Amino acid sequence: MAETTTKTYSVAVGDRRLQLSWAGTTDVGRRRETNQDDFYAEYPLFVVADGMGGHAGxxxxxxxxxKRLQAVVATGTVERGAIESALELAVNDIAEHPDTTDEGTGTTLTGIFLEFADGEPHWVSLNIGDSRVYLLREDRLVQVTTDHSVVQELITAGKLSPEEAEGHPYSNVITRAVGASELNAPDYVTIDLRAGDRFVICSDGLTKELTDYGIQHFLRENADPAAAVQAMLAAALENGGRDNVTLIVVQVDDDSSSTSGE
Known part of the structure; x- marks a missing residue:
């Protein structure tokens, strides 16, 4: 496994400071020949994308x-409109790429970013597809995002239990993606910025191999984001590594330092 390091950034919240720290990694897994996942983890945007489609799609x-979202960060203004404009450009990039096929080329996208309202920051999660954002708050793990998938629609309609969904033949069929078609805007969820919170942003290559309890366990056992990332990746590979595995851990702590960022 590639070495993973933790990065930090200090954020002013009212009259105090919070320190954000994070780490991320991606791995081809044990059964795939290529890695179709990608991720970006730099303040203030943390996202995972899980690609699909034949050939190199x-x-x-x-x-x-x-790449388009990374360019948004470079402008210095990360907000919903800019993200959606970047995704429209990505759809065009995908459609016009010479190696794009008609075999369902596209990608999921999920993550979190800091949004500022009246100068005060809060988190916003974004989601298209079945990659996920989890939040561990006060030792309770919750799934922030809702999967855009056939089985999730069946669960919501009461036609399928979560347990039945795990082995369902359509468990990998998603209903929304960023791809060579008209873009649906991401779903957004606003979350207050709170010390002690820890986020996991991941492709389904992780959740195929680790239960929610397993994710919570490795967060509890590893205080450093890089250590938590490496522990979860190792467990996913040990449990089969049937897909590409990509994850980011972001955590928030009180910060007594006076630096503005690293």
Missing amino acids: GEIASQSTV
């Missing part, structure tokens, strides 16, 4: 999407 889609 999935890799094209995930990398194009991440």
